[in-house]
Amino acid sequence: MAIMAWRQFLSAVALVLCAAQAARAGDLLGVTEDVPPFSYLEGGRFVGLANEVLDRIADQSGLRLQRSIQPFARGLKTVGEVPNSFLYVVVRTPAREPHYRWVGPLDDCDVAVMTLRSSGLDFSPTTPDARALRIGVIKGSPAGRMVREAGMPERSVYLTPGSETSTRMLYAGHLDMIAGLSLPYQHQATRLGLDASQLVVAHVLQKGYGCYFAFNPQVNEAVFKRFAEAFETLRASGELKALRDRATQPRAPGR
Incomplete structure (x- = not known):
């Protein structure tokens, strides 16, 4: 608990310093x-x-x-x-x-749901073997809400810290789909040395x-x-x- 409190204090100090620096004119x-x-x-x-x-x-x-x-x-x-x-x-x-x-x-x-071409999966509440899809969404992004509004159950939504983690998990088979901006996911795959051509849009959640x-x-x-x-x-x-x-x-x- 003491370590956690110290970390929170340091975080607060850093935020105050950022605020003081950013408050300077211009x-x-x-x-x-x-x-x-x-x-x-x-x-x-x-x-x-x-x-x-x-x-x-x-x-x-x-x-x-x-x-x-x-x-x-x-x-x-x-x-x-x-x-x-x-x-x-x-x-x-x-x-x-x-x-x-x-x-x-x-x-x-565009906010989209993407999967690997080789998965053969459609954007539906369950997979062919009747289990719920595992869809990665970045914590704090609107994609999670949009996935739920599109009819996906809560158990399908997996929160991740960022697009790199989501991309790694998708290619490793820990996720069935990822939701968010399609272009960043394609670039993450390329940067990680993965085959970006395997990423395909399964469903557009919100356009434009x-x-x-x-x-x-x-x-x-x-x-x-x-x-x-x-x-x-x-x-x-x-x-x-x-x-x-x-x-x-x-x-x-x-x-």
């Missing part, structure tokens, strides 16, 4: 998870489509952007407690709409909500405006589309 704290091709670490650097966009926004706006990579559920908590912060990338669902200020979209970001930068609603108005205007400049110039087209081309592992 600063924003961006919190992301490992979700290629949108955002991930490579050689200690933040890379991927969303981070390339952020680099250009920083250049155009003069804003100083700090970044932190955290599991999605922890990132939700961090952004909820740090006013000058944003979460990326986030699917803009109706349930989330009033809780954030939005800039985007980066991509359409879009992936955005989701800001704490208490963000400084002037800072938010500078960020949003810089993003709009990228979109209007066609540079955002060029970055997206390049990011959606999977790279072989180690390249």
